[in-house]
Amino acid sequence: MGLLSARWAPWAAAGWTFGYGAVQSWWLLNPGTRWAPPEEPFAPGRWAAVTLGFTAAGACALIAARAGRRWPVAARRALVVVTWAAGAGLVLYSYMLAISLASMLFADYDDWASLLIRAAGTVGGALALACAAAEGNRLRQGCAACGRVHGRSAERRTDPTPGWARLAGYAAVAGYLSRVGAVVRDHLTLGRPVDLGFDPFTVFLLLVSLAGTVLPLALVHRWGRIWPRWVVPLAGRPVPRWLVLGPGYFVGASLTGYFGLAGMTAWVLGKGGLRGGDQLTVSMEMFGYTVWGLGLLAASVSYHALTRPECPLPVKVRGLAPAG
Numbered sequence: 001m002g003l004l005s006a007r008w009a010p011w012a013a014a015g016w017t018f019g020y021g022a023v024q025s026w027w028l029l030n031p032g033t034r035w036a037p038p039e040e041p042f043a044p045g046r047w048a049a050v051t052l053g054f055t056a057a058g059a060c061a062l063i064a065a066r067a068g069r070r071w072p073v074a075a076r077r078a079l080v081v082v083t084w085a086a087g088a089g090l091v092l093y094s095y096m097l098a099i100s101l102a103s104m105l106f107a108d109y110d111d112w113a114s115l116l117i118r119a120a121g122t123v124g125g126a127l128a129l130a131c132a133a134a135e136g137n138r139l140r141q142g143c144a145a146c147g148r149v150h151g152r153s154a155e156r157r158t159d160p161t162p163g164w165a166r167l168a169g170y171a172a173v174a175g176y177l178s179r180v181g182a183v184v185r186d187h188l189t190l191g192r193p194v195d196l197g198f199d200p201f202t203v204f205l206l207l208v209s210l211a212g213t214v215l216p217l218a219l220v221h222r223w224g225r226i227w228p229r230w231v232v233p234l235a236g237r238p239v240p241r242w243l244v245l246g247p248g249y250f251v252g253a254s255l256t257g258y259f260g261l262a263g264m265t266a267w268v269l270g271k272g273g274l275r276g277g278d279q280l281t282v283s284m285e286m287f288g289y290t291v292w293g294l295g296l297l298a299a300s301v302s303y304h305a306l307t308r309p310e311c312p313l314p315v316k317v318r319g320l321a322p323a324g
Contacts, residue, residue, distance in 0.1 A: 010064035010134075013127035014057045017090070020124045021053025023117065037114035040096055042262035042271065049093055049121065056086035056128040063135050073139070080136045087128030094121035095257025098250070106204045122253075146311035154306045157225040157238060165302030169220030172252075172295025176212025178288030182281045211251045212292060218244050219299035225307055241307040248300035255293025259286055 027036040028046045039046050059082045066076070097118035103109040134147075142149050161169075218224030224244050227234040263286055 010060045014060035017124040018057035024049040035113045042266045052089040059083040060131045083132035087125045090125030092257040094118040098254035161220045166220045168295045168298035169216040172216035175288045175292030182284035219303045252296030259289035
């Protein structure tokens with residue numbers, strides 16, 4: 001079932017998120033401390049990071065402590081919900097990580113404290129989400145060998161993509177095209193120049209374009225799971241799942257957090273200069289980015305299920321050894 005099914009893994013997740021909460025607590029109580037980064041723009045104060053960190057730590061510790069013990073189903077469901085919420089909250093609170101990484105790679109960057117704490121929050125959130133997924137699978141009586149609920153889950157990479165996931169993938173492409181449409185509109189109607197000279201920023205734009213076209217399509221089509229015929233050396237072999245899944249989750253979460261949560265909040269509250277200028281262009285950008293991010297996340301969930309390693313158990317005994 002993966003790394004997070006090991007008994008020590010929830011304890012590791014609890015320790016990581018507790019450490020994150022402790023560091024944020026120190027900065028909250030000592031705002032003038034050296035190396036303390038500024039609070040995240042358009043996000044709740046540092047108290048939110050403290051609350052999310054300690055909540056995730058407590059929830060992961062309870063999941064670890066529950067191992068081998070029978071708890072009421074209602075209590076386990078509530079624990080899964082709390083862990084999911086805390087993990088997602090940590091990832092969303094760390095929405096500026098993508099901007100920090102882009103600045104580090106394509107521009108001058110020296111705010112290492114912000115980069116590290118955002119990375120720590122994202123990792124902690126991902127660990128908490130993985131713990132919640134593992135506990136939720138045990139609650140659904142998933143297979144102990146592969147994590148699937150046999151008869152309801154995809155069994156192999158060649159299984160068809162669900163309709164809802166395909167819709168999400170194409171919605172992501174539509175969101176990207178909406179953002180491109182805003183740029184074209186600025187160029188044609190507002191007379192803003194477009195400079196496509198070859199420089200690091202152009203490389204960044206190329207990567208963004210791939211994330212808006214090739215990535216969502218790879219998440220929902222067979223060629224994103226099995227190398228197609230024209231890739232001669234690799235044709236017919238499985239595509240390394242995290243080659244596609246990692247960017248899908250990361251870009252999807254980054255766009256959803258930065259634009260869907262922080263950006264939309266700033267727009268509604270009239271902050272960040274989003275109320276000025278051409279509102280049609282702003283709406284094309286904001287909704288485009290948000291739909292793009294949410295579409296990638298939904299398509300990634302489907303891809304995650306479709307690319308699980310095949311169950312090692314014989315067909316006759318599959319589903320007879322549920323997770324505890």
